[in-house]
Amino acid sequence: MIPIVESAADSLVEGELARVRRCADPRCHRVFLDGTKNGLRRWCDMGTCGNRAKAARHRARTVTRP
Numbered sequence: 001m002i003p004i005v006e007s008a009a010d011s012l013v014e015g016e017l018a019r020v021r022r023c024a025d026p027r028c029h030r031v032f033l034d035g036t037k038n039g040l041r042r043w044c045d046m047g048t049c050g051n052r053a054k055a056a057r058h059r060a061r062t063v064t065r066p
Contacts, residue, residue: 007033025049 010016019034023044030044043050 023049025053 016033019039020031021034021041023030023032024042025044028044028049030049032041032044034041043053
């Protein structure tokens, strides 16, 4: 727990608090520090939450409708 508090304090001092985001997956409650160059990261982990969202979007686009 102490490393998390220290990291949060460092973020406040360095002005990085604006890059702390909540995962875009409504089922996920994680927060993360967006370290990307453009600041547009959406998911806590691309391998789980990001993949689920992209797969669902793909299914919705490719479903054959009667």
